[in-house]
Amino acid sequence: MSPAERILAAARSCFAAKGFAGTTVADIEAAAGYQPRTGGVYRHFRSKEAILRAVIDAELAENDTAIIGVPQPPPDADPIAVLESVVRRGMAQLDRQAELMRIVFRDLDQFPDLVGKVRAGLTDRTYGDFANRLRAAHAVGAIPALDFEATALLAIGPVVDFKLKQHVLGFTPLAIDEDRFVAAWVHLFATLFGVRQ
Numbered sequence: 001m002s003p004a005e006r007i008l009a010a011a012r013s014c015f016a017a018k019g020f021a022g023t024t025v026a027d028i029e030a031a032a033g034y035q036p037r038t039g040g041v042y043r044h045f046r047s048k049e050a051i052l053r054a055v056i057d058a059e060l061a062e063n064d065t066a067i068i069g070v071p072q073p074p075p076d077a078d079p080i081a082v083l084e085s086v087v088r089r090g091m092a093q094l095d096r097q098a099e100l101m102r103i104v105f106r107d108l109d110q111f112p113d114l115v116g117k118v119r120a121g122l123t124d125r126t127y128g129d130f131a132n133r134l135r136a137a138h139a140v141g142a143i144p145a146l147d148f149e150a151t152a153l154l155a156i157g158p159v160v161d162f163k164l165k166q167h168v169l170g171f172t173p174l175a176i177d178e179d180r181f182v183a184a185w186v187h188l189f190a191t192l193f194g195v196r197q
Contacts, residue, residue, distance in 0.1 A: 016099035020107040060121040094163035
C-alpha cells in the first residue's frame with residue numbers, strides 16, 4: 001500500500017468514526033502511522049477536505065471494479081445461482097463500503113458537490129448497470145420484458161436498506177439474518193423473472 005493509499009484508508013476510518021468536523025489532520029496522521037503534526041499527510045494532500053474528496057474518488061473507483069466490472073454471466077448459467085451471486089456480491093460490496101455509508105450519511109450534506117458525485121458515480125451508475133444487465137438477460141431470453149430501471153431500483157434498494165440499517169444504525173430489521181434475506185430476495189426475483197425454483 002502506497003503512503004497516499006495508507007492515508008486514505010486511515011482518513012476513511014477516522015471520518016467514519018468521528019465525522020469530518022471531528023477528525024483532525026493529526027488524527028489521520030496518527031492512524032496512518034505518521035508522527036502527528038509533522039506534516040506527513042501534507043506531502044500527499046493539501047488539506048483535510050482534499051483527503052475527503054480523494055476518499056470518495058477511491059471508493060467510487062473501487063465500486064466500478066467490484067460491481068460494474070463484473071462480466072455478464074453466460075446464457076446457460078443456472079439462474080438461481082446467478083441471482084444468489086448477484087445479491088451476495090452486492091451485500092459484500094456494501095460491507096466493504098460500511099465506512100463510506102457512515103461518511104455519506106453523517107457529513108456529505110456539507111459538500112453538495114460530493115453528494116452529487118456519490119449519487120452519479122455510485123448510486124446512478126450501479127442501478128444503471130443493473131438495469132443494463134437485466135436488459136441483456138432479456139435479450140437472450142433469460143427474463144421477460146420489464147421496466148428494467150424500475151426493477152433495478154426494486155432489486156437493489158432493499159439490499160442497500162438492509163446493509164444501511166446494519167452498518168449505520170446498528171441493527172437488522174426483524175433480526176433477519178443475511179441468509180434469510182438472500183433466500184427471500186432470490187425467491188422474489190426468481191418468481192418475477194419466471195425462473196423455476
